[in-house]
Amino acid sequence: MLLKITSLRVYFKSADGFVKAADGVDLELYPGEILGLVGETGSGKTVLGLAITRLLPKTAAVSGEVLYRGQNLLALPEEEMRKVRGRQVSMIFQNPLSSLNPALSIGEQIAEVLREHQGLKRKAAWQRAGELLELTGIPAKWIRSYPHELSGGMRQRAMIAIGLACAPSLLIADEPTRGLDVTIQVQIVELLHAVTKGVSPPRSMLLITHDLGVAAALTDRLAVMYAGKIVEYGRTAEVFRNPRHPYTRALLDSHPSNGLIATRGFSPSLINLPPGCSFHPRCKKARKKCAHEPPLVQRIGMDHGVRCFYA
Amino acid sequence: MYILEVTRGKKMLLTGSILIFGFMALAVFAPFIAPYDPDDVKVEERLLPPGEHHLMGTDGFGRDIFSRVVFGTRYSLFLALVVVSINLLLGLMVGSIAGYFGGLVDELIMRIVDILLAFPNIILALCIVGVLGPSVQNLILALVALGWVGYTRVSRGLVLSIKEQGFIGAAKALGGSNMYIIMRHIIPNAFPPLLVLATLHVSHTILSIAALSFLGLGVQAPTPEWGAMLSEGKQFIFTHPHVMIFPGLAITLSVLSFNLLGEGLRDVLDPRAREVLNV
Amino acid sequence: MKLNKRTTVDVSSPCRAGFPRPGGKKGNIVMRRLLIQRLVSAVFVMLIASFLSFSLLFSAPGNPAETILRQQSGLDPTYDEIELFMKRHDLNRPFLVQCLQWLYLLTHGKLGVSLRTGEPVLEEFTARFGATFQLAVAAMALSVIIGLPIGVFAATRPNSLFDHIIRIVSLAGVSIPEFWLGLMLMLCFSLALGWLPCFGHGTVSHLVLPVVTLAVGITAFLVRFVRTNMLEVLNLDYIKTAKAKGLREVVIVWKHALKNALIPVITILGTQLGHLLAGAVIVETVFSWPGIGKFFVDSIYARDYPVIQGFVLIIAAIYVLVNLLVDILYVYLDPRVRYEGRS
Numbered sequence: 001m002l003l004k005i006t007s008l009r010v011y012f013k014s015a016d017g018f019v020k021a022a023d024g025v026d027l028e029l030y031p032g033e034i035l036g037l038v039g040e041t042g043s044g045k046t047v048l049g050l051a052i053t054r055l056l057p058k059t060a061a062v063s064g065e066v067l068y069r070g071q072n073l074l075a076l077p078e079e080e081m082r083k084v085r086g087r088q089v090s091m092i093f094q095n096p097l098s099s100l101n102p103a104l105s106i107g108e109q110i111a112e113v114l115r116e117h118q119g120l121k122r123k124a125a126w127q128r129a130g131e132l133l134e135l136t137g138i139p140a141k142w143i144r145s146y147p148h149e150l151s152g153g154m155r156q157r158a159m160i161a162i163g164l165a166c167a168p169s170l171l172i173a174d175e176p177t178r179g180l181d182v183t184i185q186v187q188i189v190e191l192l193h194a195v196t197k198g199v200s201p202p203r204s205m206l207l208i209t210h211d212l213g214v215a216a217a218l219t220d221r222l223a224v225m226y227a228g229k230i231v232e233y234g235r236t237a238e239v240f241r242n243p244r245h246p247y248t249r250a251l252l253d254s255h256p257s258n259g260l261i262a263t264r265g266f267s268p269s270l271i272n273l274p275p276g277c278s279f280h281p282r283c284k285k286a287r288k289k290c291a292h293e294p295p296l297v298q299r300i301g302m303d304h305g306v307r308c309f310y311a
Numbered sequence: 312m313y314i315l316e317v318t319r320g321k322k323m324l325l326t327g328s329i330l331i332f333g334f335m336a337l338a339v340f341a342p343f344i345a346p347y348d349p350d351d352v353k354v355e356e357r358l359l360p361p362g363e364h365h366l367m368g369t370d371g372f373g374r375d376i377f378s379r380v381v382f383g384t385r386y387s388l389f390l391a392l393v394v395v396s397i398n399l400l401l402g403l404m405v406g407s408i409a410g411y412f413g414g415l416v417d418e419l420i421m422r423i424v425d426i427l428l429a430f431p432n433i434i435l436a437l438c439i440v441g442v443l444g445p446s447v448q449n450l451i452l453a454l455v456a457l458g459w460v461g462y463t464r465v466s467r468g469l470v471l472s473i474k475e476q477g478f479i480g481a482a483k484a485l486g487g488s489n490m491y492i493i494m495r496h497i498i499p500n501a502f503p504p505l506l507v508l509a510t511l512h513v514s515h516t517i518l519s520i521a522a523l524s525f526l527g528l529g530v531q532a533p534t535p536e537w538g539a540m541l542s543e544g545k546q547f548i549f550t551h552p553h554v555m556i557f558p559g560l561a562i563t564l565s566v567l568s569f570n571l572l573g574e575g576l577r578d579v580l581d582p583r584a585r586e587v588l589n590v
Numbered sequence: 591m592k593l594n595k596r597t598t599v600d601v602s603s604p605c606r607a608g609f610p611r612p613g614g615k616k617g618n619i620v621m622r623r624l625l626i627q628r629l630v631s632a633v634f635v636m637l638i639a640s641f642l643s644f645s646l647l648f649s650a651p652g653n654p655a656e657t658i659l660r661q662q663s664g665l666d667p668t669y670d671e672i673e674l675f676m677k678r679h680d681l682n683r684p685f686l687v688q689c690l691q692w693l694y695l696l697t698h699g700k701l702g703v704s705l706r707t708g709e710p711v712l713e714e715f716t717a718r719f720g721a722t723f724q725l726a727v728a729a730m731a732l733s734v735i736i737g738l739p740i741g742v743f744a745a746t747r748p749n750s751l752f753d754h755i756i757r758i759v760s761l762a763g764v765s766i767p768e769f770w771l772g773l774m775l776m777l778c779f780s781l782a783l784g785w786l787p788c789f790g791h792g793t794v795s796h797l798v799l800p801v802v803t804l805a806v807g808i809t810a811f812l813v814r815f816v817r818t819n820m821l822e823v824l825n826l827d828y829i830k831t832a833k834a835k836g837l838r839e840v841v842i843v844w845k846h847a848l849k850n851a852l853i854p855v856i857t858i859l860g861t862q863l864g865h866l867l868a869g870a871v872i873v874e875t876v877f878s879w880p881g882i883g884k885f886f887v888d889s890i891y892a893r894d895y896p897v898i899q900g901f902v903l904i905i906a907a908i909y910v911l912v913n914l915l916v917d918i919l920y921v922y923l924d925p926r927v928r929y930e931g932r933s
Contacts, residue, residue: 055833086836093834098827102926103849113835146925162835319749426635431909433868438902441890442646518767522872525769526887541770552777559770566765574761 001067002170002204003029003052008064010044010051010228019270021047023228025064026297031169032202036219036236038209038251040267044228045208049172052206053089054081068170087117090163094175096155100147106133106158107143113165132161136191153184157191164195171196171205177214189217212255216240221303224248227268227278230297234304244300244311246283277308285310320578327571334565338384345378349535358551367557370540371547376554379535380561386536387565390447391516394454399509401455402462403501407493409463410470421467424460432457433519440528450529454519458512465508469501507580511573514566521562537562628917632910639906643899644692648685658895662705701903702896706889711900715882721791722874722881726866728797729804730859737809738855741816746843748821756813763810768869772803772876789878800877804869808862815858819851826850853924860916867905 010022021044029035037045050056052066054073066073068089073081085091093099101109110132111125120128130140136157138150147155156176163171176192177185196203209215215222216236223233224245232245243249253261265282268274274281280290289309297305337344346366353373361368367376409420436453443449473479474497482492523529524538532539537558544554655675659667667675676682683691695702701711744756776799780788790796823829824847832846871883878884882901889897 050830053834055830082836082838084836085834091831091834093827093831095827099831101828101832101846101850103853103924104846105925112837112841116835116837116841148926159831162831425631426638430635430639430906431864431867433864434871434902434905437871437886437890438643438646438898441893441898442649442895514765521767522769522868525767526872526875528890538767541773545773548773548777549781552781555770555773555777559767559774562770563762563766566767567762570761570765 001028002031002033002069003027003206004065004067005048005052006065006067008048008051008066009062010047010056011061012059013061014271017271020228020273021060021270022051023273025225025228025230027223027230027233029170029204029206031204032197033221034196034205034207034219036207036209036215036222037225038212038215038222039225040210040251042267042270043225044270045210045225046174048225049091049174049206049208052172053085053091055085055091083117086113086168087166088168089170089172090166090168092156092159092163092171092173092176094178096152096159097147099159100155102147105144105146106138106150106161109158110162110165113162117166129161129165132165133158135164136161136195137187152180153187156180156184156188160188160191160195169204171203172208173205174208175210176207177209177211185214189214193218212252213257224251227273228270229278229307231279231307232305238304242304244304244306245279245308246285247279250282317579320575322575323571324575324579327568327573327575330564330568331572334384334388334568337381338388341382341385345375345381347375347378349374349379349382350533351375358547358554360551361553368551368553370544370554376540376557379540380537380557382535383537383540383558383561384565386530386534387517387520387538387562390451390520390530390536391513394451394458394516394520395509395513397451397455398458398512399462399505401459402464403466403498403505405459406463406466407470407497407501410467411474411489411493411497417467420463424463427457427460428464430457433522436519436523437526437528440523445528445531447530450520450523453523454516458516461512462505462508466501466505469504470497473497473500504580507573507576510569510576514569514573517562517566517569624921625918628914632914635910636907639910640693640696640903641689643902643906644689645685646895646899646902657893658705696903701900704889704894704897706892706894706897711897712904714885714897715901715904718880718882718885721879722870722883724797725800725804725873725879725881726870728801729808729869730862730866732801732805733808733812734859736805737812738816741813742820742843742848742851744813745817745820745824746839753817756817760810760813763806764814766806768803768807769872769876771806772799772873775799775803776877791880800873800879803876804866804873807869808865811862811865812855812859816851816855819854820847823847823851853920856919856923857916860913863909863912867909 005025005027008022008025008027009020012019012021023044025044025048027035027037027048037048039045047056047060051060051062052068052073054062054076056062062074064074068084073084076084100106107126107129110129111120111122114120114125114128115122126143130143133143134140138154138157138161142150142154147158150158160176163173173192177188180188192205192207196205205218207215207218219236221234222236222239223230224239224247225231226247232239232243232248239248240252243252250261268278268281274291275294276292277283277286277290277295280286283290287310293309295307295309297307298311299305300311351374353369356365356369356373357371359365359369359373365375365377367380370376370379405420409417435457439453439456440449443452479492479496482496487495520529520536521538521541524536525542527542530536530539532543540558541555544558547554655672656667659671659675699712703710704714707714740756744753747753776788779786779799786795786798787793788799820843824843829842829847832842837846867883870881871887873879874881874883875887882905885897886901888894889901
């Protein structure tokens with residue numbers, strides 16, 4: 001197992017109380033596997049990704065365990081953690097325009113990772129940066145251009161090139177296709193596939209997305225997140241074919257190919273979560289029990305689990 | 312981050328307000344607080360060190376420095392407030408006109424503003440006072456000559472953003488005249504951020520007035536204005552430093568309190584308004 | 591955006607051979623247009639400045655001829671003397687004609703003659719500029735050397751004890767009047783401790799007190815400005831990216847954040863020049879420093895109009911020039927401006 005997350009909790013202190021962005025998350029990621037983490041905006045997906053690499057602001061209270069190759073990342077000294085970032089675990093952020101430094105050329109932004117982690121000299125690092133750009137589909141002659149000189153798709157490619165620089169064994173991609181044109185989205189999905197499944201041995205990736213189409217195209221397994229909790233997980237094909245949690249079903253129904261059926265109500269505030277099952281106020285199947293008793297995960301068959309009493 | 316800034320802002324706001332309130336009280340109740348007449352010359356008591364009878368000692372003419380510092384509050388605060396008010400009103404008016412009407416009017420006004428902003432203002436103030444002769448009126452004129460420009464620029468920015476909001480369209484649709492809309496809707500909405508700017512500007516103005524008076528180009532000597540007192544006391548700096556210390560402390564403290572108030576207000580204000588101020 | 595019809599050799603962009611930058615040529619054109627625009631506006635500002643400084647004389651109370659004659663002789667001039675003076679200096683021509691005449695002389699580098707010393711204004715200026723330049727550059731350098739690291743340091747530890755102390759000290763720093771600070775430093779380091787001379791000019795020890803006095807306000811301002819800008823930048827997405835890349839904190843702060851935070855700092859240093867000039871006037875007066883500031887104030891006391899006019903004009907020119915340089919630097923520093931032009 002490459003990554004094993006156990007009862008991860010991330011709370012933020014705010015003026016109105018604790019924001020429970022992640023509330024007891026368990027996840028497993030196997031080598032060479034692509035795990036999709038889906039859910040609507042504000043469900044805590046991004047926070048989870050940042051918690052793994054410990055990039056959350058200092059105001060966040062994090063507890064639980066994040067085992068990477070048997071090593072608890074949450075207990076690692078900061079200096080050790082820094083050496084994990086970018087070298088073993090890389091992140092690809094959404095909105096590459098704001099995530100790339102506007103004052104540095106993309107070549108510099110790739111080369112500096114190589115110089116930091118692999119001790120390459122300036123010239124060698126730039127040489128390698130050019131290769132990485134070519135690999136992600138940007139002509140190497142663009143190496144001295146600045147982020148604002150590139151198109152949105154190009155920027156995301158540069159972002160991926162930065163993430164791949166030190167050949168990490170785990171990529172965490174946070175909404176890598178958000179804000180891109182549909183045709184560009186397809187290209188980025190293909191690129192992500194090529195740099196994970198297309199290398200040997202295959203590279204693992206945690207793909208955080210709200211786009212079920214992207215998740216279906218790329219992932220091996222799927223975890224559905226709602227209000228800081230994983231409500232369903234399983235093989236991607238299995239979850240799509242046989243969604244057992246009412247929320248997963250609603251999410252699939254809301255997809256345009258399934259008729260764009262909206263879920264009633266709004267996602268809850270992470271400060272005042274409803275008692276019992278967080279989804280019960282919006283759930284068609286909710287019964288009395290759901291309102292005061294929080295459901296536990298039930299295993300239903302091979303590697304398929306649901307957090308619902310009536311699944 | 313933002314919350315932390317707000318709590319810190321509140322602290323600064325409180326400290327600044329208390330200090331300013333103190334200075335205001337000194338100015339208003341000066342005759343009751345000051346133990347002596349600030350203009351009372353007593354040659355036999357000249358240059359006494361601070362002590363029982365004279366809290367801050369006496370100056371070269373035997374006048375009680377504490378009483379003079381207390382009365383000086385009136386000049387410094389009053390002059391600074393007058394200058395800033397004129398600047399604020401003038402800038403707000405011109406800026407509102409530029410922002411509201413846009414087009415050629417805007418273009419013309421902003422060009423002038425840009426050109427005026429390109430001048431070092433204290434140098435021009437020095438020239439104006441220098442050429443017209445030192446007096447309180449000329450001092451005010453010199454500080455207004457370029458002072459309004461900053462407000463014009465900020466007001467214009469504010470007005471442009473307010474203009475986009477729904478209620479302006481509604482007022483227009485109801486047949487409100489331009490003047491009515493500017494006075495009734497635009498100016499009241501642009502005012503709060505401008506107030507922050509004005510508060511910070513008061514501290515600059517106190518410093519400018521003191522500096523010009525110190526150079527002998529502002530408020531003139533027998534008047535118990537802090538800068539003028541320092542100008543008078545300069546000759547005693549090495550023999551009787553107490554003459555110099557207290558008026559300077561008064562200037563520093565009053566400037567500091569307005570800076571605290573302005574900074575505090577800015578931190579407490581919502582971030583959007585802060586952005587406009589950083590123009 | 592207009593298309594470039596001429597083929598130009600890309601000279602300004604720091605590209606290395608083999609790595610042409612896309613858009614570099616286009617960026618160049620935008621940059622050139624921006625600079626031309628700044629240059630035109632600078633010339634315009636100078637024209638207005640000359641006009642204003644010329645009209646200064648006419649806004650003085652009384653007849654300028656009478657005023658000047660009184661300054662020269664110290665006595666009330668007779669009617670005939672005034673007439674003669676006015677005829678000799680073309681003072682009875684219409685205002686605008688005189689103004690144009692003055693402008694004409696200006697273009698030939700003639701700024702008039704000091705009534706006090708009888709020397710040409712331009713020479714009076716150049717003779718004293720060195721002393722002021724020395725003061726200003728030393729103060730600016732000191733402020734940047736001290737203010738920049740402290741501002742960065744405070745921003746990386748927001749709300750720490752260090753940060754709080756720095757905030758209070760810097761707020762006090764911008765609140766102290768320069769002339770008083772200068773006198774107090776003099777009192778402390780010259781009189782009480784006897785470490786430094788308080789007046790005079792020549793050795794490094796003479797430079798210390800005036801430079802420190804001048805630098806305190808700018809340093810305090812710079813600390814606050816750098817801190818605010820760094821705090822803002824440190825919260826941006828690309829800093830998170832830099833952290834995710836496993837870079838050292840030193841690299842993140844001093845390379846990724848500072849490079850962006852520095853852009854507005856450079857601009858603000860240009861505007862601080864006005865502060866520096868005003869400060870120089872006061873500091874030179876307090877420390878009897880033989881620079882242009884002291885001469886300017888002395889000329890104001892003496893109502894030496896040609897000097898006042900000339901100095902205002904020269905100071906405005908320096909101011910405009912420095913701001914123009916800052917604009918160029920800004921364009922060079924911020925690749926976004928180089929490409930798109932500043933809004």
